[in-house]
Amino acid sequence: MEDDRHTLFRQDSDLDLSFTSCTTTTTTTSARSSLARSSLCLSFNESTVGRNNNNSSPTSTAVPNLHSRPHRKSDPNWAAINAATNLSSDGTLHLRHLKLVRLVGSGNLGRVFLCRLRDYEHASFAIKVVDNNLLTSKKLSHVQTEGRILSSLDHPFLPTLYAHLEASHYTCFLIDFCPNGDLHSLLRKQPNYRLPIDSVRFYAAEVLVALEYLHSLGIVYRDLKPENILIRDDGHIMLSDFDLCFSSDVVPKLDHTRSRKHRRSRRRSRCGCYGSYRSAAAEEEEMVTEFVAEPTTAFSKSCVGTHEYLAPELVNGSGHGNGVDWWAFGVLVYELLYGRTPFRGGSKESTLRNIASSRDVAFEEEEDEILLLGEIAGMEEAKDLINKLLVKDHRRRLGCARGATDIKRHPFFDGIKWPLIRTYSPPELRGVTVKRSGRAHVSHVSSPSKRRRWIWKGLNYLLMKSKGSKRNLNFNQNYYCYSKHVV
Ligand SMILES: Nc1ncnc2c1ncn2[C@@H]1O[C@H](COP(=O)(O)OP(=O)(O)OP(=O)(O)O)[C@@H](O)[C@H]1O
Secondary structure, rough: OOOOOOOOOOOOOOOOOOOOOOOOOOOOOOOOOOOOOOOOOOOOOOOOOOOOOOOOOOOEOOOOHHOOOHHHOOOOHHHHHHHHHHOOOOOOHHHEEEEEEEEEEEEOOOEEEEEEOEEEEEEEEEEEEEEOOOOOEEEEEEEHHHHHHHOOOOOOOOOOOOOOOOOOOOOEEEEEEEOOEEHHHHHOOOOHHHHHHHHHHHHHHHHHHHHHHHHHHOOOOOOOOHHEEEEEOOEEEOOOOOOOOEEOOOOOOOEEEEEEEEEEEEEEOOOOOOOOOOEEEEEEEEEEEEOOOOOOOOOEEEOOEEHOOOHHHHHHOOOEHHHHHHHHHHHHHHHHHOOOOOOOOOOHHHHHHHOOOOOOOOOOHHHHHHHHHOOOOOOHHHHHHHHOOOOOOOOHOOOOOOHHHHHOOOOHHHOOOHHHHEEEEOOOOOOOHHHHOOOEEOOOOOOHHHHHHHHHHHHHHHHHOOOOHHHHHHHHHHHHHHHHHHO
């Protein structure tokens, strides 16, 4: 991007997408690093289509009225989009309303740019631009899948599709811009490519909630990896890249299960020479009713994903379902903790052999010591979680039967108040600049020893909220409404 001006699109009346690379920007996005692992998609008889697409009339597909939903009403991005479309002669958003600022990344399907609305500079967006003429029919179907999935999402840890534009042979998706880059680049900036365990817990919990939402819509993601986890300006995550997803039916149900509950009882016991009261933990069983919406009947035979993250059933080609995401979730937690994936071999083939073999996941004890330098709290729980997720037989894998509901209960996530997850303050890590919005944050998801502090902050927040504190009503409106409905 040496030149001042670049022209991306063929010039016609609606395609004025020239942009200046010297436009002021203080953001620090890094394009995907060259070490990023690309997704694979095995298919046969691919052919390139659409070289001479004559459909040059630009169209803007109205995205389902997300902005009219109560929790979107005061979203500044929607306000800017609404203002721009209200002024547009035909009431829709066009490419001419957008000003490209700079390229932020590129992938298999297209390129992603930071862009702004011409008359509303304060609102930043990312636009994913796909040149349909360069794609095979298989990849074009992935673009369609991505558009379809994006238009169905409405979740704080997933992108909002502000507009889907078709212009000439380009398909463009206008989504949220994430200035902190992706988790893979972030890992590369940390000592030994590893995150402290509290940060692992924070990102894993947010990814889990995003996957839970996708699965409840019947969507199996199939491409979980740090490269596809972007960091928003507020430090929270946004899962991206939905071209490899597949959809299936899901039947939500209320599950009644027995759960062991720890009860602290106070009983008199002889303790030392003072015969004082002592608390004793007692366990009792209780019936709990839980909402479960997991696409357990999802089934696909195509082999897609990223080598190091492929589940054994994907490698074997025997057909797979929802379980591939829970396997990949285990690989992700491992990679964030250890700086490498658990089955990685010297080549892609040996990685696949390791995954398909009966070899269990291995943890190197000496690495634990180097790893946490005293921050051992939570490490045993993390390993146990990984062991339960990286079970080669998907029928016995944690999450496969009841989805995130079971994973959220694992001791690694003990103490997390799931409905409040959006208020936890993100970890302060090298390479992340978090925009503080005056929002009430709960100290980030921490190990049991540090947990008391954020529980108090959470309580404080609830108390202030119930008193109708103005300060709280001013923070990110997306969250306020989100939590208001969930809590
Ligand atoms: N919303 C966003 N905000 C900031 N950067 C983004 C955004 N979306 C994508 N990027 C950057 O652009 C890169 C490519 O985007 P994306 O993965 O969506 O493209 P793709 O063509 O689908 O790639 P893939 O090869 O993974 O299928 C990402 O790695 C990321 O660095």
